[in-house]
Amino acid sequence: MIDILSYGFFFLTMALTYGIVCLGLNVQWGQTxxxxxxxxxxVAVGAYVSSLLTTPESASHLGGFGxxxxxxxxGAALATALVTFLIGALTIRLRADYLAIATFGAAxxxxxxxxxxxxxxxxxxxxxxxxxxxxxxxxxxxxxGAANLALIAAVVAVLYLALERLAQSxxxxxxxxxxxxxxxxxxxxxxxxxxxxxxxxxxGAIMGLAGAAQAHFIGFIAPDNYQPTLTFQVWAMLIVxxxxxxxGAILGSVVVWGIWxxxxxLISAVVPADQQARAASLQIVTIGVALCAILLWRPRGLIGxxxxxxxxxxxxxxxxxxxxxxxxx
Amino acid sequence: MTPxxxxxxxxxxxxxxxADPALSAVGVTMAFGGMxxxxxMSLSLxxxxxxALIGPNGAGKTTMFNLVAGSLRPTSGRILIGxxxxxxxxxxxxxxxGxxxxxxxxxxxxxxxxxxNVLVGAQSQTGEGIWANFxxxxxxxxxxxAAIEKARALLEFVTLSHLELEPARVLSGxxxxxxxxxxxxxxxxxxxxxDEPAAGVNPALxxxxxxxxxxxNGAGKTxxxxxxNMDMVAxxxxxxxxxxxxxxxxxGTPDAVAADPAVIAAYLGDAP
Numbered sequence: 001m002i003d004i005l006s007y008g009f010f011f012l013t014m015a016l017t018y019g020i021v022c023l024g025l026n027v028q029w030g031q032t033x034x035x036x037x038x039x040x041x042x043v044a045v046g047a048y049v050s051s052l053l054t055t056p057e058s059a060s061h062l063g064g065f066g067x068x069x070x071x072x073x074x075g076a077a078l079a080t081a082l083v084t085f086l087i088g089a090l091t092i093r094l095r096a097d098y099l100a101i102a103t104f105g106a107a108x109x110x111x112x113x114x115x116x117x118x119x120x121x122x123x124x125x126x127x128x129x130x131x132x133x134x135x136x137x138x139x140x141x142x143x144x145g146a147a148n149l150a151l152i153a154a155v156v157a158v159l160y161l162a163l164e165r166l167a168q169s170x171x172x173x174x175x176x177x178x179x180x181x182x183x184x185x186x187x188x189x190x191x192x193x194x195x196x197x198x199x200x201x202x203x204g205a206i207m208g209l210a211g212a213a214q215a216h217f218i219g220f221i222a223p224d225n226y227q228p229t230l231t232f233q234v235w236a237m238l239i240v241x242x243x244x245x246x247x248g249a250i251l252g253s254v255v256v257w258g259i260w261x262x263x264x265x266l267i268s269a270v271v272p273a274d275q276q277a278r279a280a281s282l283q284i285v286t287i288g289v290a291l292c293a294i295l296l297w298r299p300r301g302l303i304g305x306x307x308x309x310x311x312x313x314x315x316x317x318x319x320x321x322x323x324x325x326x327x328x329x
Numbered sequence: 330m331t332p333x334x335x336x337x338x339x340x341x342x343x344x345x346x347x348a349d350p351a352l353s354a355v356g357v358t359m360a361f362g363g364m365x366x367x368x369x370m371s372l373s374l375x376x377x378x379x380x381a382l383i384g385p386n387g388a389g390k391t392t393m394f395n396l397v398a399g400s401l402r403p404t405s406g407r408i409l410i411g412x413x414x415x416x417x418x419x420x421x422x423x424x425x426x427g428x429x430x431x432x433x434x435x436x437x438x439x440x441x442x443x444x445x446n447v448l449v450g451a452q453s454q455t456g457e458g459i460w461a462n463f464x465x466x467x468x469x470x471x472x473x474x475a476a477i478e479k480a481r482a483l484l485e486f487v488t489l490s491h492l493e494l495e496p497a498r499v500l501s502g503x504x505x506x507x508x509x510x511x512x513x514x515x516x517x518x519x520x521x522x523x524d525e526p527a528a529g530v531n532p533a534l535x536x537x538x539x540x541x542x543x544x545x546n547g548a549g550k551t552x553x554x555x556x557x558n559m560d561m562v563a564x565x566x567x568x569x570x571x572x573x574x575x576x577x578x579x580x581g582t583p584d585a586v587a588a589d590p591a592v593i594a595a596y597l598g599d600a601p
Contacts, residue, residue, distance in 0.1 A: 162463070169469065170448075170456035170476075177438050177449040184436035187398065188450050189424040189516060198459060305440075 002142055009145030015257035016152045017214040022237045022249040023159050024206030030244035030305070031167060032199040033179040034092075035100040039207060039234050041107030044114055044226035045083050046076035046208025047215040051127040052120075054216070058129070061122035069131055073212045080208020081201045083110075088200040092193060107231065115223040126222030130215050152213060156250060159206065163246050175199055229284065233260065236287050240294045242301025251302055259290050350409070351376045351551040352397065352428060352520050357406030359392050359575075366392040368575035369406070372553075374520065379542075379552040381562040381583065384572035385596050390555045391433060391524060393572065397553070398430040398522050399423040410520070425452065429518030433525045433555070435505035437497035444493040446508055447480040450515025476515075483511040488537060503530035507538065514545070521545065523554040527561055539564060559587055571595070 021043055028034040036042075050072035055064030067075075091102040114121045121127070133151055137144040166172050177185040178192045186192055215221045233256065241252020263286040271279040294301060353373040359366050367389045374380055382390050395401040397408060399420040407416045410426045420430070429450075438446050454476065455461045456469035484490045487507040492500065500508060506526055513521065526542065527535055542565060546552050556562050562569055563583040571579040571586050573595040579586045586592050 165462055165466075166459065169462045170451070170454040170473065171459055171462060173441075173445060173449060174457055176441060176445075180438035180440060181436045183400070184432065184438065185449065187400070187420045187424065187430055187432075188512065189421050189452055190449065191421045202459065 006141050006145045009142075009149045011257070011261060012254070013145070013149045013152050013217060014214075015254045016149075016156050016250070017210055017217060018234065018237060018257055019156050019250040019253035020152075020159060020210035020213060021207050021234045022241070022253045023156070023163060023246060024203040024210065025234055025238050026203075026243065026246060026249040027163065027166075027199055027206065028203035029238065030249070031172060031179070032175045032196055033096070034196060034200055034203075035096045036103045036200070036203070037100045037228075037231055037235075038087075038103030038105075038107030038110075040226040040228060040230040041103075041110035042080050042084055042204045042207040043211035043214070043230060044107075044110055044223075046080045046211030047221050047225070048114060048121055048127065048211075049079040049208070050076035050212030051130045051215050051221055054131050055127060055129050058122075060125060061118075061127055062120040064127075069133055069216055072216070073209055076212035077205040077209040080211070081205035084204025084207075085197065085201040088197050088204075092196050092200060104228070104231075107226075107228070111223055111226050114226065121223070124223060126220060127215075128220045130219050130221065132216055132219050148217060152217070155209075155213065160246050160250065167246070171195075171198075232284070233257075233287065236291050238301075239291060240301060242303040242305065244305030245301070245303050248301050248303040248305075255302070256287060256290065259286055263287075349376055350374055351378075351411065352553070353409045354393070354397055355407045355409065357393070357396055357403045357408065359389075359396055359401060360404045365575050367396060367403075370572065370575065370577055372397070372570060372577075374551050374553055376519075376551055377546070377549055378568065379546045379554070379566050381566040381569040382553060382555045382572065383557070383559070383562060383569055383586075384578070388572040388595075389575040390572055392575075394430070394522060394524055394553075394555055398428065424513075424516050424518065427517070427519040428522065429513035429516050429520070430522040431506070431509040431513055431524055431526065433528065435502070435509045437500065437505050437508055439498035440496055442494050443489055443497055443500070443508060444477070444480055444484065446497050447483055447511050447515050448476055450512045451476045451480075452516050480511075480515060483514050486514075487511045487541060503534040503538075506530055507534070507541075510538075510541065518550070520551040520553070523552060525555050525557065527556060527558055535561075559583065563587075 021039060025036065025039060028036045052061065052063045053065050053067045053075050054069055054072035056066050057064055087103070087106050091099055094102055115124060117123070132138070134144055134147040137147055174185065174190045174195050177188070178190055178195055182192045237252040237256040238249055239252070240256055241250065242248025260283055263283045264280070267279045267282055268276060350373040353371075355371055357370050358368055370389070370393055372393070382393065384390050392401065396403050399415070399418055399422070403416065407414055409415065410423065410428055413426065415423060415426060438449065441449070454472050455465060456473060462469055481490065481493065484493055487510055489504060489507055489511065492504070497505070497508060506529070510526070523542070526538060530538055539561060542552065542554075554565070566583055569581065569583045569586045570577065571592050578595055579589045579592050
């Protein structure tokens with residue numbers, strides 16, 4: 001029983017770290033319509049920055065600087081925001097499909113830098129000994145798992161509340177207007193480039209934070225973790241859950257991560273050992289099939305985009321006298 | 330200041346252009362490759378004046394309009410708002426300077442509610458900054474409440490109140506025109522550029538629309554409108570500017586230009 005619960009904690013914690021990435025993507029795509037196909041790169045930046053800031057000093061990579069985990073996470077978010085902002089400043093004026101190509105290129109470049117810039121990143125050997133939150137509890141797996149889940153769940157909850165507030169604010173409204181009709185939004189004084197860049201950098205910061213959280217939860221990172229497969233998974237999560245909806249982003253990450261974990265378990269149970277490495281590709285196929293199913297039956301995702309109004313709209317309009325414009329004959 | 334609260338009777342004598350123009354275009358040319366859509370065109374709007382820009386199809390009216398509104402940058406010539414040269418500024422800056430526009434084919438934010446559409450027109454809200462929503466939530470909320478009140482008054486002004494929570498995509502063509510009007514009024518512009526406000530509007534709504542435009546002009550707004558309906562031009566405007574083949578063809582009272590042989594020839598297809 002305890003084992004099942006412990007695994008449940010582990011599974012949910014992992015899924016929720018993807019949920020954080022997915023919330024970041026929702027700001028970029030769901031709210032703003034920015035086609036970011038470079039998610040893995042931004043997650044990698046966050047993971048590496050936080051790892052280098054917090055690991056004990058090592059000869060195999062830059063630092064580490066042995067700073068507290070919280071400093072690592074904040075640093076990861078800020079550093080990724082900066083990187084995203086710089087990439088965005090160069091590419092945000094591109095039309096949707098060109099932005100996708102540009103961000104994909106950026107992510108591949110980041111991954112290659114991480115892989116080859118060995119003095120800083122440790123190269124293919126990655127970074128180990130990343131401090132884990134609640135390390136003191138490591139001897140008691142149940143408590144350790146529960147504490148980690150609580151921490152990640154709290155991060156998700158805070159982000160969710162903050163992003164909901166933003167989605168319903170004049171800022172969120174401007175993003176939505178720009179997504180719906182850029183020309184009209186600009187004619188009403190909303191600078192498309194400025195708002196897009198803000199949304200891109202904010203989404204990037206959240207992805208970086210997610211990368212950091214993941215790195216500290218697993219304790220070890222390597223360039224291979226940040227392949228385009230990660231980008232694909234997160235996109236599948238957002239589309240399955242419901243693009244434009246923060247709850248959908250979180251739900252989608254749990255569902256898709258569930259499919260991923262389940263299909264991995266199935267493959268290891270069914271496929272003979274010498275074929276398992278090859279069969280692992282079936283996991284991607286499973287996600288692809290799930291994606292197709294959702295697009296066919298629920299094209300807006302499990303929870304579609306909510307009609308977000310201003311927060312003060314729920315009160316009915318006060319009765320008002322009919323206007324009496326003068327100037328009539 | 331909400332329009333429903335501030336609609337003074339339409340002023341009888343409207344100021345002539347020239348003395349203190351609210352908006353002017355000086356020798357503006359717009360070339361697309363070898364084609365000069367607008368050719369050395371000048372135009373001036375006096376404060377509080379309502380002027381019609383008319384001309385046959387392909388005369389360059391909408392191009393001229395886009396130049397004045399800032400969505401196109403002229404090949405040569407200057408655009409002035411008051412005395413400020415705004416030739417190099419885009420539409421985002423122009424509305425902050427008090428020049429707002431509507432579109433020939435309405436561009437509602439289809440998946441946003443009618444009320445939200447109008448709220449997008451609000452200018453310089455504190456809540457447009459990310460951090461302000463967390464650092465000054467009360468101020469953001471207070472501004473938002475004021476904006477909603479104003480947006481509701483504007484929806485009442487254009488008789489769309491009963492639809493405020495519907496997504497804008499459900500509106501009819503004429504209602505979309507009215508929504509565009511409410512949306513741009515939310516920004517409190519001094520100068521309104523209306524591109525064919527009556528096109529596709531049914532007769533019942535048309536009377537309302539004309540009535541509202543008259544009321545806005547009466548409240549002091551300077552208005553430039555593109556219009557094909559000469560009857561409407563005659564009812565609304567003291568002055569009409571006629572374009573043909575990208576150039577200024579005639580200018581005067583609606584009746585005078587309608588009787589001008591050159592204008593008639595241009596409409597009938599004779600090259601002027």
